Amino acid sequence: MFEKSTWIRLPRNVVVGHGVLDDTVAAVEELHLAGDPLVVTSPTPAEVAGDRVVEAFADAGLDPQVVRIEEATFGAVEDVIEVAADGDVGYLVGVGGGKVIDVTKMAAEDVDKGFVSVPTAASHDGIVSARASIPEGDTRHSVAAEPPLAVVADTEILADAPWELTTAGCADIISNFTAVRDWELAHRLKNVEYHEYAGALSRMTAEMLVENADSIRPELEESAWIVTKALVSSGVAMSIAGSSRPASGAEHLFSHQLDRIAPNPTYHGHQVGVGSIMTEYLHSGPKGQWRDIRDALASIDAPTTADELGLDSETVIEALTTAHEIRDRYTILGDGMSEEAAREAARVTGVI
Ligand SMILES: [Zn+2]
Secondary structure, three states: OOOOOOOOOOEEEEEEOOOHHHHHHHHOOOOOOOOEEEEOOHHHHHHHHHHHHHHHHHHOOOOEEEEOOOOOOOHHHHHHHHHOOOOOOOEEEEEEEEHHHHHHHHHHHHOEEEEEEEOOOOOHHOOOEEEEEEEEEEEEEEOOOOOOOOEEHHHHOOOOOHHHHHHHHHHHHHOOHHHHHHHHHHHHHHHHOOOHHHHHHHHHHHHHHHOOOOOOOOOOOHHHHHHHHHHHHHHHHHHHOOOOOOOOOHHHHHHHHHHOOOOOOHHHHHHHHHHHHHHHHHHOOOOOOHHHHHHHHHHHOOOOOHHHHOOHHHHHHHHHHHHHHHHOOOOOOOOOOOHHHHHHHHOOOOOO
C-alpha cells in the first residue's frame, strides 16, 4: 500500500525589488485576509519602513494596530500576543530586522493567525522561513512556525541597512554548503529523511552567492537584491523539506552554542560562517573545500577567524566540543569532538 504524503507550505506572494514597500498593501490584499493588520516593528525599522506601512494600511481603509518592541524577548512576544489576540486583528505584519520578524512569527503562531514578513535587513534566512528562535536566559527557544503568507523585501531599504547585517545574511547562505552535507550524512547514517530537490536548491543557492561574491559590495542595491533572492530560495528549500535541515547543520549548532557561552555573541550569520569553515574541514579533510568557504566569506568582508568574531580560542574550542548537545540533530559532530581534534580543526583552518 502506498502511504507517502507531503504538505508543502510556501509564502503566497514574494515581492522583492526597488521601492516595493509601496506594494505591501497590494501584496496583502491579494491574500483575501479578513480583519485588520497588527504591525509589529521596532524603533529604527519604524522610521525607515514601519510608519509608512501603517499609513498605507490606514489609507486603504483598514484600522491597523501597532506594537513597537525594543528587544527580541519572550516578554516582547507576550506583548504582541496580547494585542494579536484581539478579535479585530486578522493577521500580523512584521516590519524590521530578523528579531522583529522572529517575534512576529512566534506571536502569530501562538494566536493561530497568519503573518507577513517585511524585512528591513537581509541578515538571516529567518525572514522567509518557518523557523523562529528567541533567546531565553542562556538558551535559545526555537519553534517551528508557519512560513510567512507574503514577503515584501524592498532592496532600497535593505541596501541602507548596516553592512554587517548584509554580510551576515550572505554568510548564513554560504553555510548551506555544510548544512546540506550534514543532512546527507544524517540520511546515510541515521536514515533521516532527505529531500533531493530541497537539498539541491539549498546548495545551488549557496553556489550562486559565492559566484556573485564580487558584486556584493556596501551601498550597492544590487547586493541587497542578490542576498535577498538567496535568502528567499533558502527559505523555500526549508519549506519544501518541512525542516530547517537544508540550511542548518553543525555550523548552526556551533553558533547556537556560542550564543550561550560567549561573553559577547555576535551576528548569527557571522558565527555560522566561521563554523562552516571548520565543519567543512571535518567533512572533507585538509584538502577539502574549507578554503573556498573561507575565501568566499573573506571576499564579502565576513569574519573568518575567532579574532574577527571577537572571541578567544578557548570559547571556540568549548563551543565545538559541546555543540552536539544543543539539540537532537545528527551532524558531522556526531556524539562530540575531543578537545584535541577540535583544536586541530580550528588551528588548521586558521580560525584560532
Ligand atoms: Zn541561519
